[in-house]
Amino acid sequence: MDVSLTENAQQDLVERGFSRRNFGKIAALLSAAAASPTAFIGTASAQQQAARSIKGGTIIGANECWVGPFPSGVEAIAKYAASGNRYDPDDLKDKLVETISxxxxxxxxxVRVWPGSGGPLVTIVAAYCSPTKGLVTVNPTFESAWRTAAYLGSPLAMAPQTIGQGADVKAMLAANPNAGLYYICSPNNPTGTVTPLADIQWLLDNKPAGSMVLVDEAYIHFSEAPSAVKLLGARKDLIxxxxFSKLFGMAGIRLGITFADPEVQKKLALYNAVGGGISITAMACGAAVYNxxxxxxxxxxxxxxxxxxxxxxxxKKGIEVQGGSHANMFMVNWKKPAKAMQLALLAEKVQIGRNWAIWPTTSRITVGSAKDMAAFRAAVDKTYKA
Ligand SMILES: Cc1ncc(COP(=O)(O)O)c(C=O)c1O
Incomplete structure (x- = not known):
């Protein structure tokens, strides 16, 4: 899919300090993200390949859900698959938005709905980061935002992630007190740790004027933590x-949401990095399962x-697990190269998650079904030597 930049987007880019020479590059970024939801996750496609290589094996590597949508969602998909000759026969988009609202x-x-959230993440970084306005995250976190900022030539600052804790918002602000975007993933991928709303509120109260805070709640339904949607009110500096890819089991069906002021949603529309619209089956499924x-x-x-x-x-086996996860993942410190452990487990047909450069001996394990986890334990028993 080819994305061209509208006049309004071009004007916004120039105002934010991009040169016209960058337009082609930014259009290419949005096209790449539109063409593949994992384009800017990078390693995720390698993970998908590894998963396919062990068909019938145990797939606990990509933080997917171990089962698909709830029965009401599957029924809704079947019903609307049969009406697939029509674009949106029952105004499903408005119904979904109303259900969420x-x-x-x-x-x-x-409320704006999207095909997944990987596309909007690229969109948000493109809309709020620039050659002068950088991105701030903790490290480790979901890397897609890093890759997008690097591609755009935006300064990237990372605050250390304390084991078992949420994002250190004071360290984030100190890392770049003049950033364009502060990204908090809560629960965080890969640590599963939650950032308290009071800390997010502190960041909102203390960050520079004109900057944006993005709270990525991909895993929120797996935790009992309150949502940052509560902080939105009339704010124009919070997304x-x-x-629906995680607890709702709809990763392949593609549905996501941004909550933000209408003016912010309009700005995101300028940098729309998603392909086409949302299928009626995805929308019907999302509306059916949301409540x-x-x-x-x-x-x-x-x-x-x-x-x-x-x-x-x-x-009990003496293998260190980092505590504090409130999501469908946890971090295991093998105290030896995580990549070698990942390959050893793959040879046993168990695909675990990747490691982050900052913690080279620690792997992310996605929590699957009881059967998946039993297979993981058996494979660890066979392959792990202290
Ligand atoms: C924190 C986080 N945000 C966003 C995404 C993108 O997921 P999707 O595009 O399937 O919504 C993921 C996927 O793993 C994720 O972990």
Whole structure:
């Protein structure tokens, strides 16, 4: 898909200090993100390849859910698959937005739906970072924002991530007191740790005027933490992003949300890095599952039980697990190169997650079903030597 920059986008870029020479490069960025949701995750496509190489094996590497959508979502997909000859026969987009707006208590004008959240993440970095206005995150965190900022030639500052804690917002502000975008992933990928709303509020109160705070809540339903949507009110300097790819089991179906002031949503539309629209099947599924509170709670409880059982097993075996995860992932410090452990487990048909450069001996493990976690434990038992 080819994305060309509108007049308004070009004007906005010039105002933010980009030179006209960069326009082609930025259009190419948006096209690449539109063509593939994982374009700017990079290693994620390598992970998908590894997963395909062990068909029938245990896939606990990419933070996907171990099961698909709730039955109401699957039924909605089947129903609308049969109406797939029509673009949007039942105004499903408005219905989905209304469902989300009612549930979250924010006006519909503040809700925008997208095919997943990887595209909007690229969009948001492109909209708020520039050669002079940088990106600030913790390290480690989800790398897509880093890659986009690097591509744009924006300064990148990282605050250290304390094990077991949420983002250190004071360290983030100190890392660049004049940034364009402060990105907080809560629960954080890969640590699963939650940043308290009071800390996010502190950052909002103390960050430079004109900058944006993005709270990526991809994993929020796996935790019981309150959402930063509560902080939105009339603010124009906060975006909260969600995806249906995690607890809702819809990674391949593609649906995501940004919560923000309508003016902010309009600015994001200038840098729309997503391909086409959203399928009616995805929208119908999303609307059907969004209010399934009892099933959400049960899935969260199942994940938590599976996670804690395996953490207890590893700890008993003398393998260090970093605590504090509130999501479907945890970090294991093998105290030896994580890449070698990842390959050894892959040979046993268990695909675990990657490691981050800052912690080369630590792997991210996605929490799967009880069966997945039993297979993981058996493979660790076979391959791990202290
Ligand atoms: C923190 C975070 N944000 C965003 C995404 C993008 O996911 P999707 O495009 O499937 O919504 C991911 C995917 O793993 C993620 O971990």
């Amino acid at each position: 009612l549930k979250e208590g924010v006006p519909a004008s503040h 909260v992003m969600r995806t 399934e509170d009892a099933l959400i709670k049960a899935r969260r409880a199942e994940m938590t039980a599976n996670r804690e059982e395996t953490i207890a097993w590893l700890t």
